[in-house]
Amino acid sequence: MPVGTQATVKGVPPRDLSEMGATMILSNTYHLYLRPGDALVARRGGLHKFMRWDGPILTDSGGFQVFSLSEFRKIDEDGVTFKSHLDGSMHRFTPEKSISVQENLGADVIMCFDECPPPGDYEYNQIALARTHAWARRCLDAHGPVKRTAHGHEQALFGIAQGGIFQDLREKSAAYISSLGFPGHAIGGLAVGESKENTLRTLEWMDAALPEDKPRYLMGVGEPRDLINGVARGVDMFDCVLPTRLARHGAAFTRGGRINMRNQIFIDDESPIDPTCDCYTCRTFTKSYIRHLIAVEEMLGLYLMSIHNLRFLLNLMSDIRAAIAANTFDSFAREWIARYEGKKI
């Protein structure tokens, strides 16, 4: 899922998202609650109409941003009081409030309000997990697993399993959350600073513990190898700001690894960013031109790089689906990662 934090995938008009084959996109509840406000979005008929995106949308619960972005927060059993990172104003999110904001936004999939604690602190993860579970129950009570929105379509509520990097907590969480009857499950609290080894091990526990017949969503993950490693461990859905954020830093995905388009070696390079890519950028422009745009800080550079990086990941997911269908996923994954890391295949 490309990320459209503030009701826009940064710099990319919706018709370009359609053209590149994006299906579901993600938008952030915390940001939209603050600006322009969920009541305004509701008056526009919901997020789809507001931003003119006809495809499905998923909103997060705001929980992660409340913990990572707000300047101050005080957590209690009932919810979180926090200070806006924009103007210092005070706000309060509870499970019921998060659901109400997400109902106003009107996404197709919404998420339970949860706490995302530091992954390595066992004692604290025990306390936080009890809260996350109680909040999941309250979110479900407020919304139900699926509800018809005021905007006229069905809105599914996904549960989130937490538990840091601890097997017993993760298994306990997966068991409890999946017992509640959500139509889909997310794995939260990963890719937040823990080691790669811990991420992969935790994903393996979750793969064994979560029901197979419902979609599994790994939150906030989107590096190409992480997508492959996630799918290998049973994950179906991902979101990440990486494609557009990297574009703003001048970096582009290629099958042979990440390249920095500011690099002088591209000054006279007449090849596209990735000759195997079929995006508008790669079909049309040379590295020489894109390097120029980035070097002189032209907005078009960010746009062309964003288009490419997003399409690159969508193509990767499409290739992954094809490999699964052809029963060749393991060799596909091994070869893809080796090529990306510049190793002999």
Next chain:
Amino acid sequence: MPVGTQATVKGVPPRDLSEMGATMILSNTYHLYLRPGDALVARRGGLHKFMRWDGPILTDSGGFQVFSLSEFRKIDEDGVTFKSHLDGSMHRFTPEKSISVQENLGADVIMCFDECPPPGDYEYNQIALARTHAWARRCLDAHGPVKRTAHGHEQALFGIAQGGIFQDLREKSAAYISSLGFPGHAIGGLAVGESKENTLRTLEWMDAALPEDKPRYLMGVGEPRDLINGVARGVDMFDCVLPTRLARHGAAFTRGGRINMRNQIFIDDESPIDPTCDCYTCRTFTKSYIRHLIAVEEMLGLYLMSIHNLRFLLNLMSDIRAAIAANTFDSFAREWIARYEGKKI
């Protein structure tokens, strides 16, 4: 002509320019000479191939920017020595150098290297005009009126008439420049600080003095009323950064005048920027959404506003051409300006 200073119309991919009906675009010799360098553009096969714009391109001579942007310049009879506004490096432009850079860039129409003096100083305009005329002669000697470029298409050289706000100098300049046999003529040195009255009066002298059977180009002018007033005085071509610059400041053209999209009154406005406009932005998005994008400083806001402002001026020129063909230009012009200024028609 939309302006693509650094080989890109700011934030607008070439396929969007085609879709909005842009024909000729302008690019700036001074900027491209400094970055990425005209030799690099030549190695790419010229500006068209470099930026992937199939339509015609016009480049200015660099003269205006040498005088307005460079940190230091010393003018003599042979040319101008100047300091780059980017890194303080020293450079020298002569008429021959400007032509050589423009040949490397390979636009369809290139301009004579001229001096653009303060418009109200008679003594200095006399001196500058003699230099501009001598340089026009040298540009013509270096290039000829039309030349086949290394990139395989014909490149026309336009002469520029100067003379500030003084009738005798303007008429002298028009007579001299048009005696040289250029395929088109530009009116330089206007819209640089002189009063509106002086601009219009000067345009009237030029209308009488320039040959009717060759295109006339008013440089650096693009405010909607200025386009109409220019056409009324015989001008065929314009360029201006206004549409994209205004977009970056949150301002949009409408038939009823310019509006600032940051304005709180648009918070719940579900109408497009201009209901009579057929651009992608107006066909698709509400003012409420665009105001949000501008308020939260999202790049997509600049893109959507640029698309609209450019299409607005292209539509205006198209309406002007239709009015001329229908022999209703005078009433069209009167009514258009009255509506734009919010007066009763």
